[in-house]
Amino acid sequence: MKIFPSFILIMLLAALHPENRIIAQSVIITDTSLFKQAEDARLELFNGGVDDRRTNTLVSPLVKDGKCFFNVPHLADTIYFVVRGVKQAFPNALFLIFPKDTVEVLADQQSTRFLGSNSSVYECIYKIAKLGQTYLNEQRYPQRSLDDKRAALEYLSVCKQLYNDQQKIITAYSGKIPPRIYKHIIDQQLLSLQADACWMLNRKIIDQQTAAAYVRDSLPEPTFYDTGIKSISYPRYIFEMQSVKRTKIEGNPKLTFNEKYDFVYNNFKGEKRKQLMAYILTGPGRSVTLNVKQAAFYKANTDPVFRPVYEALTKVRITGTLARNFSLTGVDGKVYSLDSFKDKVIVIDFWFTGCGACVHMTPVLARAAKKLEGKQVVFLSVCVDESSDKWKKSLKGYLYSFDGAVKLYTQGEGMAHPIIKDYNVVGYPTIVVLSKERSVLPLKNDPRADQGQNLMDSINAYLDGELI
Structure with missing residues (x-):
């Protein structure tokens, strides 16, 4: 019996980086029937742990004989990716690409199966995303503005139920998924929901007691960097929590770019600092220009992962940079x-x-x-x-x-x-x-x-x- 489309993700070991980091090249092959239009198919890689069009890598396929061939650039780390342009039945999941990994996804109109050494990881992530899609399609979330307190409380209630249901999925994979990945997936889901509650608290839609009832009063420090994976949810969680703390002290949750920069520079080191420094240049920070000290920090970084990210984010954002002409x-x-x-x-x-x-x-x-x-x-x-x-x-x-x-x-x-x-x-x-x-x-x-x-x-x- 023919199963379609066949979505094959092949991770090929290519070489060793000068800094002894494994570089893996990826080739992804899928039937064109997985996509709405094959020419619109894209693979989007989230570099440096931030989601920004300036730093994400978009890979277009070579379409031939009913297949889409994605030749993915060399990878130094395990990172997130999404497949763009897929049909609605396939959820918009944040998958993980592992160096030296091989996984095959077999999907038809009734089911989706994963084969390979890390098939349980992909299967778990897929089911989590699929459940989230189901909640959205069934319109379980309130259809009113979240500025309304009742709608906000309904939203948090639905999010809490979704989180609990997703935890049941994750728990079922205990022992099947490597411990570091298992812990990462749990934290990824938890921090996303905690950030939502903090955001509502900072906007004064809900009060402190309500927020505390939704999330724990004391939140543990995430351990993402022990896994070597930069969580997309981590930066937002950090800044929303910092805004909560600032509100308690000063009554004003808003953090300026300079305040965010100083907070990160003085309180974080290593990979955490680099990811957070990249994050503050996204979103509202895209209009901000850097002073001499800040520009020096970004320019001095020679990390093979973050240097291209920083260069993309700081282009025409450093005070004194000459602008190009236009027509x-x-x-x-x-x-x-x-x-x-x-x-x-x-x-x-x-x-x-x-x-x-x-x-x-x-x-x-x-x-x-x-x-x-x-x-x-x-x-x-x-x-x-x-x-x-x-x-x-x-x-x-x-x-x-x-x-x-x-x-x-x-x-x-x-x-x-x-x-x-x-x-x-x-x-x-x-x-x-x-x-x-x-x-x-x-x-x-x-x-x-x-x-x-x-x-x-x-x-x-x-x-x-x-x-x-």
Whole structure:
């Protein structure tokens, strides 16, 4: 009887790294029927323990004779990966790639089986993800905003039940999975749920007593790095917990980029420090620029895993870096470049239609523009929509831009336009501030965090000659 599709993951031992770390090359073969469209199939590797499009490795397949062949770059560590573009029946699971591993996944419409030396690990992860997908499909989660306390409590209740059900799955694999991997899987699930509760507590949706009833009052230090695996959940857990502690002391859960940097630098070492340092450059930190001390830390790191991650995350994010020129079409039909704004400080806002966070950025930038009125400052509103009509329609509503901003468009290329890569734009909104000399000016936090005050302070300091 033919079983389809056959999803074969072959880990080939290739060589030894100069630092005596095992480098394994991976080849993944699967029938095209596993995917919605074979040409859209991707393998996404999470490098350095962070999930960020700038650092994740996307591997496209060679499609031939009804098969997808993924040639995965050499691996130095066990890392997470997901298969993108699969049909809905196959869950969006975070699998682990092990050096020297061989696993085969056989799936049909009724079942999925795993073969190989670590088949129990893959099977356990698959069942955990499948159960989560079932909960989602059955709409067990509240269909209301989690800003509502009752909805938040319902959400936590469902998460707790899911966690308990997932623990039953994990427990069934005790003795079948290597102890270090078993412990890692348990911690991965636990920390994800604990981070959710802390997030609600920090937003004051629930109170301390409710949060304590959901998670333990005293949380053990995770042991991920004893396993050699960098958990995707670990950084979020650490910062949410730190925000909880800060709230108890100061009543304010928000941590600025500099506060996060100092907290990590002073309290962590080794692999933990490296992963957390990478994490703070993702999310809201993508608009932040680094000072001399911070830039020196990132530049000095020579770790073969983290160096490319740091380089990707800090591109055009170090104060003083010269920005590349661009060519963008304005709503007036003219073509604009950096040369169009000589002798002006330039504030660039990248956005797209439908971005809720971008809508929240607009009044902040409008306020800053009004405060800086009469000074040599220009605000550029850069939309990455692929449709010109969609862009122009959004401009009419004034949700994404404001009067006085120069409204630009990526000429139908969307996020594939060169400016997106050149200016290190991975999420939206992203803000970049340039001096008259086209060098990056300091920006210590996301402008939304302080109503644009740091943005204005940085520009005024430069215009007053206080910044070199």
